[in-house]
Amino acid sequence: MSFLLFSSFLYFLTLISPSSARTTTLSLKPSAAAPPxxxxxxxxxxxxxxxxxxxxxxxxxxxNISNTNVPVFPRAYGGYxxxxxxxxxxxxxxxxxxxxSSLVWFPCTPRYSCSSCNFQNVKNVSTFIPKSSSSSKIVGCKNPKCRLIFPDVQCRNCDNRSTTCTEFCPPYIIQYxxxxTTGLLLSETLFFEKKSVDNFIVGCSLFSSRQPSGIAGFGRGPESLPAQxxxxxFSYCLVSHRFDDTLVSSDLVLVGGAGGAEKKSGINYTPFGRNPTTGNxxxxxxxxxxxxxxxxxxxxxxxxxxxxxxDSSGKGGAVLDSGTxxxxxxxxxxxxxxxxxxxxxxKNYSRAVEIENQSGLRPCFDVSGENSFTLPKLSFHFKGGKRMELPLADYFSFLGDSVVCLTMVTDNPDDGGIGPGPAIILGNYQQQNFYVEYDLEKSMLGFRGELCK
Incomplete structure (x- = not known):
């Protein structure tokens, strides 16, 4: 790729000013269905x-994930x-x-290239066109916001005593x-119906692999949408995965500034854990x-x-991830x-081993011939005595009318030690039909069972 060409293409762009905030509601829906x-x-x-x-x-x-086998259909990890x-x-x-993850990025320029995206016509993917926006400006190396992504950036072609510098912030490479995806950082204006956020740092991606469209990072990093x-x-209530083309959605509510969203009753709160202090x-x-x-x-x-x-290096623990x-x-x-x-x-149903081999999930059980059946309840018990009891459809899949499978995955057996990173990643399938609230001010997670619609 030619970042010099990319830089020249965006060099002439310009910037704008500040804004306000309170409560904003966005439509949240399951991402595009896979091919039949x-x-x-x-x-x-x-x-x-x-x-x-x-x-x-x-x-x-x-x-490096180049040797990892992954599905090849749009938004394959079943996101929202x-x-x-x-x-x-x-x-x-x-x-x-x-x-x-934390960076917000979009496909940038009509020449956007996505490798291994043969499952979708990339020409039909919506792309952002910087030259059509009067508020676009490429982020410079000396811009403090460059350090949101590159804390240790060295501006080699800039005079440290000078306040002006024409060197750009380095290109980012983010793996999922x-x-x-790969690109350069832009300073842009993010618009909502009743307000705008100026000088918002967003990734302008020119090249991607198996990522045809953009990602909005809501993680705890300083470059995330909530942080900026x-x-x-912020809170959401995830409608059920249908794995079809049904147009359904629910609300993603963003709360900031003076005032706040309407308080809901019956919410269970548990504190966010401390992030690892060393390691990755x-x-x-x-x-x-x-x-x-x-x-x-x-x-x-x-x-x-x-x-x-x-532990302090990041081995073990549980995290929430809407992208899993x-x-x-x-x-x-x-x-x-x-x-x-x-x-x-x-005691009541036999294992469906053949379906386990086909689905990659286990255990699966044969419930054919049953008009109704019951399965054990699965509950997560959090710090503070708060219990999340999952609806059956959140942890068993009922495709067809004869077999059910546990919808959780694992890795290969190891020697008994704790591997790097979180030991449990709570995915969006297990968050369906729950109101989930991320209270960033009080560092608390709130949840309540709710029919999302």
Whole structure:
């Protein structure tokens, strides 16, 4: 790629001014459906593989993922999308909402290139055109906001005593479980219906791999949308995954400035955990929560305590991630849970091993011929005594009328030690039909079971 050409293309762009804030509501919907598949269990296999790949990225944020097998359909990890408007006049584009990363970026220029995106016509992907916006300006190397992404940046071609510098902030390269993206940082205006946010730092991507459209980072990093908007909290209620073309959506509520959103009753609150103080800096983006125990059918699963709380280097602990579909658990957590389900369920139903091989999920159970059936309840117990009891559809998939499968994934068995990064990644499939609130001011997670619509 030629970043010199890219820089020249954007060099003449310009900037604008400041803004206000209170409560903003956006439409939040499941991202584009995958192409039709001949076998209904293939889709689960794709999503299971994508969830495992995404987990690998969150646990190893800076490793090369070129040899990782991932699905190749749009937004393959089964995320949720929002529409945001940037530029003057505003250009509206679709973004995957991602609480597991922080940078906001969009495809930039009509020459946007996406490798391994043969599953979607990239020519039809909405792209941002900087030269059509009077508020676009490429971020300079000496701009303090360049250090949001590159804390240790060295402006080699700039005089430290000079206040002017024509050197640009370095190009970024960001990896995700299902691809990567590369580009330069822009300073732009982010528009909402009743307010705007000027000097918003956004990624202008020219090249991507398996990422045809943009991502809105809602993580804890200083470059995230909540941080740049100065939000006090944000909340969402995820409508159920339908894996079809049904147009359904719910609200993503952003709260900032004076005043706030209407308070909801019956919310359970648990404090966010402390992020690791050493190790990979990417772990600072994650929303850690403290899981005290996990129960299946009211029975506490014997999970090694060392997996439930992260150490200072980032080994262990649990995080929330809206960009992961199926919850990931390290093998030494997953296996006791799977075994407890099998122990309680096998009295009534047999294992569907063939479907397990096709779907990549386990355990699966044959419930054919049953007009109704019951399965053990799965509950997460958080610090502060707050319990999240999942609806059955949040942890078992009911594709077809004869088999159900546990919708969580794991990695390969290891030697018993804790691997790098979070041991549990709570995905969006397990957050369906819950009101979920991120209180950034009080550093608390709130949740309540709710029919999202």
């Amino acid at each position: 598949l001949t076998n209904p269990w293939q889709r689960l296999s794709h999503l299971a593989a994508a969830s495992a790949s995404r987990a690998h990225h969150l646990k190893h944020p800076k490793t 999308s929002i529409s945001l408007s940037f530029g003057t006049p505003p250009q509206t584009l679709s973004f995957v909402m991602d609480t597991g 479980g299902s691809g990567s 908007m100065g939000l006090k909290k 800096s990417a772990f600072q983006d994650y929303y850690y929560v403290t899981l005290k125990r996990i129960t299946v059918g009211g029975i506490e699963v014997k999970v090694p305590r060392k997996f439930l709380r992260p 579909t199926f919850t990931f658990m390290e093998n030494h957590i997953f296996e006791p849970i799977a075994q407890e389900f099998e122990k309680q369920v096998r």
